[in-house]
Amino acid sequence: MDTIREKWTNNISTVTLGALKDEGGTRTSKITVGGMKSLPFLSFEGEIPNKPVIAMEIYDKIPENMPLALKDAFSDVQSDTGKWARKCVQEYKAEMISIRLLSTHPDEGDNGPESAVKTVKNVIESVGVPIIIIGSGVIDKDNIIIPTVSKAARGERCLLGTALQDNYKTIVQCALSDGHAVIGESPIDINIAKQVNIMMNDSGLPLDRIIMYPTTGALGYGIEYAYSIMERSRIAALSGDSILGVPMLCYVGEESWKTKEAKSENEIWGELKNRGILWEAATAAAFLQAGADILIMHHPDSVETIRKTISRLTENK
Amino acid sequence: MEKHKVIFYPYEKKVLAENGETIFHAALRAGLYLNSICGGTGTCKKCIVTLKKGSVIIHSRAGEVTEKIETGPGKNEIDVFACQTGIKSDLIVEIPDAAHPDDTIIMIDDLLEKDDSEKLTEPITRKHLLKLSAPTIHDNASDLRRIYRALKPKYQDDPINTPLTIIHEIPYILRDSSWNVTATVAQNKGFYELIRLEGRDRTESNYGLAVDIGTTTIATVLLDLGSGKTLSKRASYNPQIALGEDIITRIMIARETEDLARLKTSVKSCVNELIMDMSVTSGIDFNDISAAVFSGNTTMIHLFLGIHPENIRIEPYVPVVNSYPFIKAEEAGMHINPEGYLICLPCISSFVGADITAGIMSCGIDNSESISILMDIGTNGEVVLGCREWIMCCSCSAGPAFEGGGIDDGMRAGKGAIQSISIDTFSGRIQITTIGDMEPKGICGSGLIEIIAELLIKKIVDRAGKINADIMPERTRTGENGIEFIICFKGEKGSKKDIKLSEADIANVIRAKGALYAGTDLLLKKAGIKFENVDKFYISGGFGCSININHAITIGLLPEIPPDKFEFVGNSSLSGAKMVLLSSKNLSKAEKIANNATNIELSNEPDFMNDYTSTLFLPHTHIERFPNVAKILGIMTNQ
Numbered sequence: 001m002d003t004i005r006e007k008w009t010n011n012i013s014t015v016t017l018g019a020l021k022d023e024g025g026t027r028t029s030k031i032t033v034g035g036m037k038s039l040p041f042l043s044f045e046g047e048i049p050n051k052p053v054i055a056m057e058i059y060d061k062i063p064e065n066m067p068l069a070l071k072d073a074f075s076d077v078q079s080d081t082g083k084w085a086r087k088c089v090q091e092y093k094a095e096m097i098s099i100r101l102l103s104t105h106p107d108e109g110d111n112g113p114e115s116a117v118k119t120v121k122n123v124i125e126s127v128g129v130p131i132i133i134i135g136s137g138v139i140d141k142d143n144i145i146i147p148t149v150s151k152a153a154r155g156e157r158c159l160l161g162t163a164l165q166d167n168y169k170t171i172v173q174c175a176l177s178d179g180h181a182v183i184g185e186s187p188i189d190i191n192i193a194k195q196v197n198i199m200m201n202d203s204g205l206p207l208d209r210i211i212m213y214p215t216t217g218a219l220g221y222g223i224e225y226a227y228s229i230m231e232r233s234r235i236a237a238l239s240g241d242s243i244l245g246v247p248m249l250c251y252v253g254e255e256s257w258k259t260k261e262a263k264s265e266n267e268i269w270g271e272l273k274n275r276g277i278l279w280e281a282a283t284a285a286a287f288l289q290a291g292a293d294i295l296i297m298h299h300p301d302s303v304e305t306i307r308k309t310i311s312r313l314t315e316n317k
Numbered sequence: 318m319e320k321h322k323v324i325f326y327p328y329e330k331k332v333l334a335e336n337g338e339t340i341f342h343a344a345l346r347a348g349l350y351l352n353s354i355c356g357g358t359g360t361c362k363k364c365i366v367t368l369k370k371g372s373v374i375i376h377s378r379a380g381e382v383t384e385k386i387e388t389g390p391g392k393n394e395i396d397v398f399a400c401q402t403g404i405k406s407d408l409i410v411e412i413p414d415a416a417h418p419d420d421t422i423i424m425i426d427d428l429l430e431k432d433d434s435e436k437l438t439e440p441i442t443r444k445h446l447l448k449l450s451a452p453t454i455h456d457n458a459s460d461l462r463r464i465y466r467a468l469k470p471k472y473q474d475d476p477i478n479t480p481l482t483i484i485h486e487i488p489y490i491l492r493d494s495s496w497n498v499t500a501t502v503a504q505n506k507g508f509y510e511l512i513r514l515e516g517r518d519r520t521e522s523n524y525g526l527a528v529d530i531g532t533t534t535i536a537t538v539l540l541d542l543g544s545g546k547t548l549s550k551r552a553s554y555n556p557q558i559a560l561g562e563d564i565i566t567r568i569m570i571a572r573e574t575e576d577l578a579r580l581k582t583s584v585k586s587c588v589n590e591l592i593m594d595m596s597v598t599s600g601i602d603f604n605d606i607s608a609a610v611f612s613g614n615t616t617m618i619h620l621f622l623g624i625h626p627e628n629i630r631i632e633p634y635v636p637v638v639n640s641y642p643f644i645k646a647e648e649a650g651m652h653i654n655p656e657g658y659l660i661c662l663p664c665i666s667s668f669v670g671a672d673i674t675a676g677i678m679s680c681g682i683d684n685s686e687s688i689s690i691l692m693d694i695g696t697n698g699e700v701v702l703g704c705r706e707w708i709m710c711c712s713c714s715a716g717p718a719f720e721g722g723g724i725d726d727g728m729r730a731g732k733g734a735i736q737s738i739s740i741d742t743f744s745g746r747i748q749i750t751t752i753g754d755m756e757p758k759g760i761c762g763s764g765l766i767e768i769i770a771e772l773l774i775k776k777i778v779d780r781a782g783k784i785n786a787d788i789m790p791e792r793t794r795t796g797e798n799g800i801e802f803i804i805c806f807k808g809e810k811g812s813k814k815d816i817k818l819s820e821a822d823i824a825n826v827i828r829a830k831g832a833l834y835a836g837t838d839l840l841l842k843k844a845g846i847k848f849e850n851v852d853k854f855y856i857s858g859g860f861g862c863s864i865n866i867n868h869a870i871t872i873g874l875l876p877e878i879p880p881d882k883f884e885f886v887g888n889s890s891l892s893g894a895k896m897v898l899l900s901s902k903n904l905s906k907a908e909k910i911a912n913n914a915t916n917i918e919l920s921n922e923p924d925f926m927n928d929y930t931s932t933l934f935l936p937h938t939h940i941e942r943f944p945n946v947a948k949i950l951g952i953m954t955n956q
Binding site for chain 2: 165189190191192194195198199202241
């Protein structure tokens with residue numbers, strides 16, 4: 001029986017992050033995502049030149065309700081972002097590091113640009129992998145912080161986040177001046193996702209410097225909705241809609257470790273020790289199928305599991 | 318109860334007001350409809366009047382009352398919101414131009430009709446001259462039988478009824494006029510009725526009235542049912558506006574029985590005044606008006622007939638009735654022949670009313686082999702898609718943006734409304750034209766389309782509707798509602814104030830045009846057809862005569878199809894009502910249309926929200942649907 005093969009007319013754009021020495025940066029490795037001409041892992045239908053990558057997330061301030069499992073995994077390094085990043089890369093083979101500048105949030109310390117720049121510089125000096133930098137999510141504050149960290153990381157080809165429908169001009173400006181890429185965020189709405197990409201692209205940011213974050217929930221918290229948005233975006237992109245044809249990322253760790261399933265001591269749900277890890281891994285695995293190109297994760301064990309999953313899904317391809 | 322004399326200038330209208338009555342209400346009773354969008358809650362700021370003499374009490378929006386304010390000679394005049402100001406003494410009030418909507422263009426032309434008399438086949442009432450033979454001992458049939466016998470050649474075996482009131486008059490009329498009489502026979506549902514008997518030949522004097530009760534304007538036409546010709550046209554604002562700008566507000570007000578009565582009475586009085594006016598002007602006796610056909614949206618008809626409308630606005634949105642019984646004019650209190658019938662055309666659903674049934678019929682959609690669209694660009698924004706075999710419709714709830722509502726410097730189409738614009742970004746010059754060539758007062762719906770299209774083409778506004786302050790910085794500033802672009806400065810071209818368009822205003826228009834486009838798109842999707850399969854795109858609405866098609870396409874209100882497919886049909890609600898007057902067959906046609914049309918409830922459609930979001934971009938998120946516009950805007954399309 002013949003295999004039925006879908007024929008797609010368009011491919012997803014390719015985004016490269018991290019600049020090596022001869023490219024003006026200080027990274028020792030780069031990552032390239034996107035470029036596929038087929039739906040996830042269906043390489044018999046179209047070329048899939050790049051595998052999904054795993055980034056690990058670090059914070060410049062430990063969130064108050066950080067689950068025990070995560071605290072335990074990194075208790076020895078969490079006080080120093082540089083050490084934390086290095087542990088993620090050296091011990092757990094993270095392909096990227098994602099820094100969340102939580103301390104700049106008005107309610108979490110309201111730290112200013114100097115602190116943010118210090119953190120980013122610390123991480124840049126501590127690891128050689130490409131870096132993702134996101135602010136606190138408070139628009140007015142981020143518009144002050146992002147330009148300073150963008151400048152501090154100039155030339156490294158980082159991924160800055162996030163651009164919103166009503167607030168993208170500053171971050172796009174930074175990306176253009178300092179040679180970075182931008183995460184375009186949308187509230188689980190495929191049209192708004194496209195609109196954000198159009199506005200950024202119209203402002204001069206090329207499609208090979210845009211990555212979409214469709215706002216994803218964890219398993220049990222709207223994952224199906226996010227999944228369907230991502231799948232529809234991919235299908236539209238492969239059918240010709242280039243503006244939607246950019247790589248996607250998911251903040252798997254942040255979302256899944258927030259859940260009560262990851263934190264509740266109610267042992268009827270299974271041993272707490274492994275539950276959060278499984279929740280994060282299951283969430284990540286689903287998003288791999290939806291088309292995530294970058295998974296931003298927390299726990300080393302989940303990372304290990306997903307790395308194996310990606311390996312199995314992409315072997316012989 | 319203390320009463321105060323209030324005089325309104327410049328109209329010199331006088332009225333006696335109750336102590337504490339609002340200036341707005343007093344003006345209404347004096348026959349002056351002040352501009353209001355919020356229905357008297359003090360939010361729209363459009364009803365500003367100048368107090369020249371007298372004392373008043375001012376209510377704040379929170380319900381508190383501020384102290385009494387006195388003004389007069391020697392003291393400064395003050396400007397107040399008419400709806401928030403209570404009368405406390407004799408008053409002299411001046412109504413500035415902006416508050417009085419008298420000069421508005423009211424759409425009563427129906428552009429499809431070229432020669433009215435063409436459509437006259439079997440009018441809804443007919444007058445017949447009967448030369449009867451007097452009874453004899455050999456032919457002693459009853460008076461009524463004699464009349465029916467004479468009518469038989471025209472009506473064959475169709476039953477004719479006669480009401481008691483007419484029966485009472487028959488013996489006198491027959492004998493006083495030597496058995497030469499004129500019988501007026503009216504059509505009802507399934508039978509005929511002898512509604513009038515007059516002595517001698519009065520066959521030349523048979524008139525009919527068609528009325529469109531719009532949410533905003535009431536339009537009427539007086540027809541000669543003998544020739545089919547139009548004798549007179551009139552239009553006026555629907556006085557219900559003072560009680561509530563939109564349908565939902567009026568439905569909520571109608572919860573109280575006395576308020577439902579008030580809503581009913583205000584329309585009734587308004588129509589009666591128009592009838593008297595037209596009768597006088599045409600030199601006819603209103604008793605010769607033997608039928609009146611009414612069209613309007615479902616809520617308007619419900620309120621007009623005093624039918625409880627509450628369930629229209631509550632899910633699952635159910636009107637009490639769609640197909641109305643005929644009502645005697647006397648019962649309805651209409652100033653036409655008391656035995657004449659008021660015929661309300663059938664409605665399709667709670668939000669797609671008789672006006673659309675009438676529109677479908679007058680555009681001939683139900684007769685056509687090929688597929689047509691009818692879009693009514695107004696607050697309710699109804700859209701019809703269909704042909705002879707099937708008809709679908711929906712109400713897009715576009716909102717009042719295209720009628721100036723919710724737009725800071727918006728106004729209804731009238732003298733002084735900016736209707737076209739041309740911007741030269743190099744020299745910084747803006748050229749505008751206004752309706753009536755007067756000094757600019759505001760922006761009307763068609764002007765909004767023109768302005769936003771021009772701003773988009775000149776890149777002053779981006780596709781998300783945001784203003785780029787860099788292009789013409791001298792005309793861009795941050796105001797109360799965010800960034801705004803000044804179309805016309807105070808003093809420019811005689812304008813009395815800055816006329817501007819803010820990002821919030823633009824967002825309002827985008828939402829309105831988006832709703833209309835998305836509703837149309839969804840109907841097509843449900844029918845499984847594309848825009849290119851549509852043969853004719855009819856546009857109706859009080860606004861429908863003066864929009865620029867190309868610019869409407871540029872902003873994504875209308876789809877990009879060949880411009881010659883569009884046709885303006887003006888007030889198609891009124892045309893449809895006329896059709897029923899001129900040919901009674903059209904009544905059953907209307908019933909059939911209303912019965913067969915499938916109403917799509919957009920709020921129930923899972924795809925609608927998604928499709929709607931994609932329209933919130935200029936012209937659309939998916940620019941491939943607008944390849945020409947993409948070219949004009951310099952955008953690369955993928956396909």
